[in-house]
Amino acid sequence: MMKLTAPLLIATMALVGCGRLGDSRWNPLSWGSAPVRTLEPEGGYAQTSDTRPLIPQIIAARWEPLNEGRLLVVEGFAPVRGYSSVALVTAQPQPGGRLAPDADGVLRLRLVGVPPAPGSAAALPARPGVDEIRTAMAISSVQLARIAAVEITSAGNVVRLGR
Known part of the structure; x- marks a missing residue:
């Protein structure tokens, strides 16, 4: 029985190291230099900016309470009707729709929309x-x-709201 215990214990440790704990120090395949793992996609995040033009004028901006934060409501005005795809977008492109303020703590947004085609109804x-x-x-x-x-x-x- 004693002759069988040591090999079984070694085999068990080897299987445990290669299983779910594949990133552990027990896994002999991870003993070399492992590549750095990151969630960033290959080639980095796409830095595409929104190409919609700015809405001509902001009339009002206000905060509305929500259960888990606040709703920023912005009202604008344009000389013609028919603007579509109106949205608030960050001034600097950010990955995954994140809202990160600048170093001074100010979140800079742009009010953009697609104007109607000239001559359309x-x-x-x-x-x-x-x-x-x-x-x-x-x-x-x-x-x-x-x-x-x-x-x-x-x-x-430009309209500035305090938190």
């Missing part, structure tokens, strides 16, 4: 107070903890 003159452009962005409590202020830029003005 959607490009009628806009009426102030009626044809406002409204969009919102939910910001979680975790993201808000790192943000001191939010600065929203349009083609005509």
